[in-house]
Amino acid sequence: MAPLLQMTGITKRFPGVVACRDVSFAVEAGEIHGLLGENGAGKSTLVKILYGLVDPDEGRIEIDGREVRIRSPRHALALGVGMVHQHFMLVPTMTVAENVALGLRSDRPPLSRLRRVAAKVAELSQRYGFHIDPDQQVGELSVGLQQRVEILKLLCRGAELLVLDEPTAVLTPQEWQQLRGTMRSLADAGKAIVFISHKLDEQLSISDRCTVLRDGSVMGTVATAETDKASLARMMVGRDVVLRTERPPRAPGRPVLEVHGLHLNAAEDRCLLADISFTIAQGEIVGIAGVDGNGQRELVEVLMGIRTATTGTIRHEGETVTRLTPRRYNRIGAVIPEDRHRMAIALGLSVRENLVLKDFCRQPFSHRGITRPRVFRDFCASLLQEFDIRTPSLDVAMRQLSGGNQQKVVLAREMHRDPGLLIAAQPTRGLDVGAIEFVYRRLLEHRERGGATLLVSTELDEILSLADRIAVLVSGRFVALLENRDIDIQELGLLMGGASEMVAS
Amino acid sequence: MGPFDQATFSAAVLLTTPLLLAAIGELFSERAGVLNVGLEGMILMGAFGAYWGQWWTGNLWLGMVAGAAAGVALAAVMALLSITAQADQIVVGVGLNLLALGLTTFSFREVFGDRGEIVLDRMGTVRIPLLSRVPFVGEVLFSQTPATYLTWAIVAMTWFVLYRTTWGLGLRAVGELPAAADTAGINVALRRWQAVMVTGALAGLAGATLSIVRLGLFQENMSAGRGFLALAAVIFGRWKPLGIVGACFVLGGADALQLRLQAEPYVPAEVWLFIGLLGLAGAAWTLTRSRRRASVTTVGALLGLAAIGVTLRAMAPTWSFPPQLWLTLPFVVTLVALSGLAGSQAAPAAIAVQYRRERDV
Ligand SMILES: Nc1ncnc2c1ncn2[C@@H]1O[C@H](COP(=O)(O)OP(=O)(O)OP(=O)(O)O)[C@@H](O)[C@H]1O
Ligand SMILES: [Mg+2]
Numbered sequence: 001m002a003p004l005l006q007m008t009g010i011t012k013r014f015p016g017v018v019a020c021r022d023v024s025f026a027v028e029a030g031e032i033h034g035l036l037g038e039n040g041a042g043k044s045t046l047v048k049i050l051y052g053l054v055d056p057d058e059g060r061i062e063i064d065g066r067e068v069r070i071r072s073p074r075h076a077l078a079l080g081v082g083m084v085h086q087h088f089m090l091v092p093t094m095t096v097a098e099n100v101a102l103g104l105r106s107d108r109p110p111l112s113r114l115r116r117v118a119a120k121v122a123e124l125s126q127r128y129g130f131h132i133d134p135d136q137q138v139g140e141l142s143v144g145l146q147q148r149v150e151i152l153k154l155l156c157r158g159a160e161l162l163v164l165d166e167p168t169a170v171l172t173p174q175e176w177q178q179l180r181g182t183m184r185s186l187a188d189a190g191k192a193i194v195f196i197s198h199k200l201d202e203q204l205s206i207s208d209r210c211t212v213l214r215d216g217s218v219m220g221t222v223a224t225a226e227t228d229k230a231s232l233a234r235m236m237v238g239r240d241v242v243l244r245t246e247r248p249p250r251a252p253g254r255p256v257l258e259v260h261g262l263h264l265n266a267a268e269d270r271c272l273l274a275d276i277s278f279t280i281a282q283g284e285i286v287g288i289a290g291v292d293g294n295g296q297r298e299l300v301e302v303l304m305g306i307r308t309a310t311t312g313t314i315r316h317e318g319e320t321v322t323r324l325t326p327r328r329y330n331r332i333g334a335v336i337p338e339d340r341h342r343m344a345i346a347l348g349l350s351v352r353e354n355l356v357l358k359d360f361c362r363q364p365f366s367h368r369g370i371t372r373p374r375v376f377r378d379f380c381a382s383l384l385q386e387f388d389i390r391t392p393s394l395d396v397a398m399r400q401l402s403g404g405n406q407q408k409v410v411l412a413r414e415m416h417r418d419p420g421l422l423i424a425a426q427p428t429r430g431l432d433v434g435a436i437e438f439v440y441r442r443l444l445e446h447r448e449r450g451g452a453t454l455l456v457s458t459e460l461d462e463i464l465s466l467a468d469r470i471a472v473l474v475s476g477r478f479v480a481l482l483e484n485r486d487i488d489i490q491e492l493g494l495l496m497g498g499a500s501e502m503v504a505s
Numbered sequence: 506m507g508p509f510d511q512a513t514f515s516a517a518v519l520l521t522t523p524l525l526l527a528a529i530g531e532l533f534s535e536r537a538g539v540l541n542v543g544l545e546g547m548i549l550m551g552a553f554g555a556y557w558g559q560w561w562t563g564n565l566w567l568g569m570v571a572g573a574a575a576g577v578a579l580a581a582v583m584a585l586l587s588i589t590a591q592a593d594q595i596v597v598g599v600g601l602n603l604l605a606l607g608l609t610t611f612s613f614r615e616v617f618g619d620r621g622e623i624v625l626d627r628m629g630t631v632r633i634p635l636l637s638r639v640p641f642v643g644e645v646l647f648s649q650t651p652a653t654y655l656t657w658a659i660v661a662m663t664w665f666v667l668y669r670t671t672w673g674l675g676l677r678a679v680g681e682l683p684a685a686a687d688t689a690g691i692n693v694a695l696r697r698w699q700a701v702m703v704t705g706a707l708a709g710l711a712g713a714t715l716s717i718v719r720l721g722l723f724q725e726n727m728s729a730g731r732g733f734l735a736l737a738a739v740i741f742g743r744w745k746p747l748g749i750v751g752a753c754f755v756l757g758g759a760d761a762l763q764l765r766l767q768a769e770p771y772v773p774a775e776v777w778l779f780i781g782l783l784g785l786a787g788a789a790w791t792l793t794r795s796r797r798r799a800s801v802t803t804v805g806a807l808l809g810l811a812a813i814g815v816t817l818r819a820m821a822p823t824w825s826f827p828p829q830l831w832l833t834l835p836f837v838v839t840l841v842a843l844s845g846l847a848g849s850q851a852a853p854a855a856i857a858v859q860y861r862r863e864r865d866v
Contacts, residue, residue: 089682
């Protein structure tokens with residue numbers, strides 16, 4: 001019997017790069033098929049071809065043994081192919097039912113019959129244990145729930161093959177467990193799933209088979225049961241990857257950043273941050289652990305000068321800097337914000353312009369207000385090399401880079417100048433294992449040189465392997481501030497869930 | 506009652522009609538993410554097209570159709586340039602207003618220049634049985650022209666189409682997050698085209714009510730800024746059909762009032778009382794809406810306004826205003842209303858933003 005999906009000899013060239021090179025790939029019904037590969041390997045491009053968003057230059061696609069040319073998402077959906085994007089395609093001001101009804105054939109056109117759709121949503125939500133209220137506004141839902149709405153959208157359209165492009169990058173561990181359950185029950189119901197994720201643990205725990213891409217070419221397809229992390233990583237990167245990091249003991253020096261009694265209230269007196277106090281010393285990494293949405297973003301925004309704290313003081317090397325502005329913060333430290341599209345990069349500008357975004361107005365990049373393109377060029381070229389940013393040229397728009405390479409541009413801009421203070425929020429989100437290894441090494445080098453680091457992350461492994469001390473943030477408060485000595489992941493998980501235990505450090 | 510009598514209210518309803526038609530029309534474009542600044546030009550095209558159409562065919566209803574068609578013609582240019590060719594919506598809109606002014610003025614002189622003023626038959630009022638016999642309300646609301654009743658029907662249909670049909674759902678999604686609509690299989694460009702066409706037709710009808718329904722005449726630049734008032738009414742009405750109805754009645758009311766006041770020798774005392782009551786109502790509204798955060802200065806200013814109004818009512822001074830100044834009243838109301846709504850979040854998120862699949866997905 002022919003497989004549900006067979007792609008043969010797919011090639012796609014973009015100016016300056018070959019995103020997919022003679023890719024062949026098959027998915028069976030009822031199978032969860034993992035797609036792995038470095039940043040820029042061509043995973044997103046491959047699935048966009050499958051969903052009619054990108055036109056391949058060469059190759060054939062067969063669905064149920066019949067050759068098809070997929071021209072648009074609408075056509076893909078009609079063929080039973082559905083996709084959940086890296087950035088959700090949901091209208092935040094509309095309800096769940098409205099979002100699901102969008103583009104759906106109504107049973108009595110032209111009426112939209114939202115009540116009918118809502119009932120269908122409720123039924124599917126019940127069947128797969130989604131806990132979704134069809135009448136809620138999508139903008140009010142958590143990321144994990146929004147993702148389920150995306151999946152519901154596809155199910156309501158009768159999708160037989162679901163494509164999930166990095167669905168777990170923004171999920172908490174609990175949400176990942178739930179998504180895992182969902183994927184399993186969908187596969188058991190006979191649906192096929194293509195699952196893109198950089199996290200090898202996730203691939204190993206859910207996929208039936210994995211296909212690995214490197215530089216646009218298929219390196220091989222393996223049955224997950226017969227492989228392990230190290231060999232998958234080797235297939236992806238082409239060399240052995242150090243998956244564990246060593247953090248040599250180091251006595252912290254003078255305090256660099258002192259935060260005392262920070263409070264932040266939103267409008268209507270809702271409290272976003274309450275009584276936050278901590279110190280980061282030279283050569284120290286302080287980790288902030290917590291489930292997404294518990295005040296991490298607000299804390300970073302206060303420290304980088306985008307928001308002003310309601311009360312509390314911030315001191316930098318002994319000097320009070322409570323009323324920071326982004327410009328002043330820029331002089332004392334660097335920051336990798338969590339939401340790179342909103343706060344770290346300009347998608348329409350070139351890679352070069354994004355790389356110099358924070359340096360262009362100072363010597364030697366410009367002189368008396370006139371920029372010096374040659375200095376830019378040499379500087380950017382060295383950053384591309386050092387941070388292994390894969391881009392056809394410095395002049396392409398940032399938007400054309402793959403997700404992971406966009407993140408690397410931010411890392412390069414912020415980390416190249418050895419800031420004394422570094423705030424890194426989710427620095428490895430969307431990165432492949434090789435790049436993660438590199439970032440960890442850079443963070444530890446920064447520590448070694450006596451830099452102070454605030455590491456905000458929802459990845460407990462990351463916090464546990466890098467941080468000297470760990471603060472757990474729950475509902476805008478620190479429920480614990482601990483030395484990272486003999487804590488294990490379970491304990492941390494419990495604290496994040498709200499079990500409070502204040503330990504002096 | 507002074508100037509606030511039944512005649513003024515009847516005039517308010519009459520003057521609201523073209524404004525409401527144009528604003529409801531604009532709602533389609535804006536909810537689809539197209540900021541159609543060319544609305545003024547479409548009204549003007551409609552006014553001329555309708556006049557010419559009625560003169561040519563001798564039938565008022567065919568004139569209305571011609572007016573709508575003229576609006577659609579200009580809207581097609583808007584859609585072609587701003588959606589298909591992806592030119593900047595605002596630049597195109599401004600250009601079309603100038604084009605419409607030139608085109609109508611030129612054509613009017615070409616066709617009618619040496620014929621003298623031709624007054625065509627206007628649309629008569631139709632009194633609705635029973636309802637029109639209700640005191641006051643009957644005279645004001647149910648003794649209007651069929652064009653006005655048609656407008657109300659269109660408003661009701663607009664609500665239904667936007668909120669109860671798949672087409673309307675898709676349209677709203679296109680204006681909020683076109684990438685979401687596209688990936689759900691909706692043709693973004695086509696939906697925007699359709700929305701702009703509807704805007705053109707309704708704006709053309711609005712022009713027709715100005716020329717043939719009300720006056721039986723065409724005058725150069727007779728839209729006189731109504732397109733811009735309608736654009737403001739959409740914002741003021743927070744992009745919702747019912748809100749727009751409210752906004753248009755406020756603006757139409759201001760227009761009727763200023764027409765009435767132009768004829769008065771001095772400012773009638775009732776106007777001062779009205780200002781006083783407005784101040785009081787504003788203060789009360791501010792306080793109930795956000796008791797905790799109501800700014801002292803806002804409430805103070807509104808109460809001060811109330812006090813001044815009541816005092817002047819008691820003194821009843823015989824101040825006169827130049828009539829030209831009264832003409833600005835609807836625009837002043839618009840400015841005040843819009844500044845009060847500054848920073849409101851109700852606008853469709855993708856308004857005035859082009860959509861390109863390769864970039865946005
Ligand atoms: N629209 C585009 N124009 C030009 N180049 C593009 C475009 N889209 C992708 N590319 C290039 O194609 C290559 C593959 O990109 P793709 O997004 O498929 O990578 P990916 O495997 O999804 O990576 P990541 O893990 O970082 O998301 C990259 O080099 C990228 O720069
Ligand atoms: Mg990708």
